[in-house]
Amino acid sequence: MKTICWRIFSAFLLTGAAVAWPLHAQPVQTLETTALGLIVGFRSNPDDPASLETVLAAGRDNPVLAQTAWEQKAQRARERLKQMASEAGLPLHSVGDAGNAQLLRFDRPIRGQALQDALRRARLHPDVAWVEPNVLLKRLQATPNDPGYAEQWHLQTPAVGGISAINMPPAWALTTGSAGITAAVLDTGILPHPDLVGRTWAGYDFVSEVELAGDGSGRDADPTDPGDWVTRRGNASAVQQMVDAGLCDVAPSSWHGTFIAGQIGAISNNGLGIAGINWANKVLPVRVSGKCGALLSDLLDGMRWAAGLPVTGVPANPNPARVINLSFGGDVPCASNTLYQSAIDDVTARGALVVVAGGNDNSQLKRPADCQRVLSVGAVRQDGLKTDYSSFGPQLGLMAPGGSEGEQVLLYSTANSGLTTAVPAQDHYGTLQGTSFSAPLAVGVATLMLSLNPALSPAQLMERMRTGVRPWSSVARVPAYPTCSNNRLSQSVCHCTTDTCGSGLLDAGLALRLAQGPAAVIAPVATAVPGAxxxxxxxxxxxxxxxxxxxxxxxxxxxxxxxxxxxxxxxxxxxxxxxxxxxxxxxxxxxxxxxxxxxxxxxxxxxxxxxxxxxxxxxxxxxxxxxxxxxxxxxxxxxxxx
Structure with missing residues (x-):
């Protein structure tokens, strides 16, 4: 009699009769949802001798008793589910458990109106408290749909992109980033670009000399890159004097900072352009370089400001960076002058990791790459050998892809085709090579590590990244090339060692797994007196x-x-x-x-x-x-x- 009455009542409701019925709020399921069954939660049954609370209480004292009670309770619930399915006219293949609820399996997947009807029938049954479709949940997407990703060989797995590829897919499966982690790019500034819209903070322009700035002013709050081209002109300008003195090369605009910003934080998985390493973080553009390069004074002030430290005459940085990219070559050994090291010490103490390019002059490292407490990154080719331009030495932390014209394999990122000022190209990208573009790969990985474990200090980030590398023994030996040696002032393509190229090849997947380990944090210790x-x-x-x-x-x-x-x-x-x-x-x-x-x-x-x-x-x-x-x-x- 109960079954007959219930079927009449449910049919009455399903035909659209205007009957008010107080139901618990249910998640909205779209017509595109496909379900393999239903997960059903029942209302409390006063006739059930073993409530969930009773079962859990038994488990605290006797696990065997708890298991027996749980299975008995689940069996009664499955029988209840079969009866409910029969009364509601639901398709039933078999029944099972789903956590604290019961699982009704369909004989085939259903979707659209058929699924909506099944959900409604189940929800209208008086014994049902709630119901959910049993759907397949996709794993976190590890391959972005940006068309340019196919050209970003250096981000892919070594099996796809080559031995030196940094293995981003397994890293992205752990996290694609966090909006709370900022990476600063100390460089030529940044251009508006469709693949960087909304991915940058306001930043600041630290170029102090107007003739070098190229934007008609000195320091200001606009870090836009006006172009850093240099031409040979017949006048006595400061730039021309530097060209005549051999301190400045005639060259088109580089758009150096825009390229690096795209490597770290281009909008990813948006069907446009390239993929950035961190899909959620913002990049802080800090313009320190104009025509002919960066003045040391501007660079040091920009570094301090990027980390959130005060700089005279400049408003406080509201978005301090946890990681700073510094892709500028050195001139002298760091130990010869404490100025650079002092600034790095201040920034590191503030909690920011400084990642620097190893240098492109195929020689021993110079500042800042040989300074303490920085992660210096050199460049390898796609096959894992040191490039013909990368500097080398025992101070290198690790190596990452830098591109190689000799192999005809370069790195690909956001750029502009303007030779002087920027042209309004809506989707321009380009290729470059150099350790300048190896360092940002490590910066991007560091921001993902911080997304998983924000408590990591700069030293801990370096430790984990250097521990998580792929060793040099994984690079196939090519007899035509020698082993890199610090005994030579310069050398072309060669096989790396831990003494010449750091601990190994950057591996994002391994680094992120290590980032999930605990972070040891020691409270600062004040200077003490002897015997204290x-x-x-x-x-x-x-x-x-x-x-x-x-x-x-x-x-x-x-x-x-x-x-x-x-x-x-x-x-x-x-x-x-x-x-x-x-x-x-x-x-x-x-x-x-x-x-x-x-x-x-x-x-x-x-x-x-x-x-x-x-x-x-x-x-x-x-x-x-x-x-x-x-x-x-x-x-x-x-x-x-x-």
Missing amino acids: TVALDGRQSVPIPSATIVHYAWQQLEGPAVPIASPEAALASVTLASAGANYVFQLTVTDSEGRTGRDQVSVAAVAPVVSGGGGATGWPWALALWIWVLTTGWAVRRNPVV
Whole structure:
């Protein structure tokens, strides 16, 4: 009798009779949805002796009892589902479970009006609390539909793009980026481009010399690239004098910054142009270069501003970068002048990773590529050999594709065909080669790593990227080419080693997997006096989602040996030696999945100056010294883990 009444009632409703019926809100299903069945949640049944709460409670004390109770409950629910399907006139092939609900399988996939009718029949049954179609969920798309992606061999898997391709598809399967991670491009500025619309912050123009700027003004809030072409003219302009002195080459506009911005953040999966590495982040254009290149003073100010540090006469940067791309060649070794290193130290302490191009003069690295705390990137050909132009040396962090005219394989990105000023080409792209375009590949990968784990420090980013490379042993040996050697001032194409080309080939897929490990985070340590007890605080360390940190391990790396109290606790301490010295301590954290992360902190023990007299060495001077110590102690730099 119940079945007959229900079928009459449901038929009445399905024919469109105007009957008000209070139903729970249901997700909207489009006519394009295809379902292999229905997932049904029933209303509470007062006759069921084992509620879900009862089953869960049993599991806390007796897993075997919980399993038995669960299976009995599921069997009763499946029988209830069969009865409901019969009463509602639903197609039924078989029944099963779906989490805490029940699964009704169709004998064939259905869609359109047939699916809408099946959903309505199920929802109108008085025993049903809710119903969902059982649909196939697609995995995260790992291949963008941008037509130019086919020409971006360097982003593809090594099996498709060649041995040096950076393996983006498995990385994109983990994440395509986060809008909260900013990458700064210190370069020639940027052009409006359809593949960069909405993908850049406002930025700033730091080119201070008007004759070099090319836009008629000095520093201002417009980082648009006016073109950096140089022609030979018969006048006494500053640019012409630089050309005559051999300091500046006659050349068309490079659109260098626009090319790099596209590599990092071109709009992806939009059916237009190329794919950027990070599909969600924004690029911060910081114009530091005009005609003939960048003045060191402009570059250093631009670097500070990009990281969120103050610069005189310039408004504060509202969108500080976590990663900074610096594709400018060096002139002297970094160790010969502390100016560059000091700026890098400040930026790194602010939390920004500086990624620099290794250089294109086929020689030993120069600043900034040989500075400490930067990730320097050299260029390899498609076959994994060092290009004939890439610089080399033990300071290189890793290598990435740079393009090779000799192989007739270049890199492809956003550009403009204008030889001087930009032409209004709506979809112009171009090809280039150089370590300038190897570095942005590492920048893009770093932003994706930060999307997965924003707590990673610059040192931790470098550590994971260098650990996650494909080793040089994976590059097939070509007998015609020698092994790269630091004993030669220059060399053409050669087989890389860890001593000449860094740890290996950039691999985005491996790097992102390592980014999901825990991040060891050590609170800054103020400068201390000899003999003081100093806290080593790793309580800010962060695990990845779904994991917990289960083990802490402190160890001393540098300085006079001192015992560490509670070396396996998040909060440890050390009592420094009685004499002044510099110390380095390392924290290794291990999570519940066995993954590890490391961080280091430096501690400087400085003996105070004591004097009984007045004047410059009396108590006012000592007080000033201690004020300086306390205010600068928080700026102690962390050393990279390499």
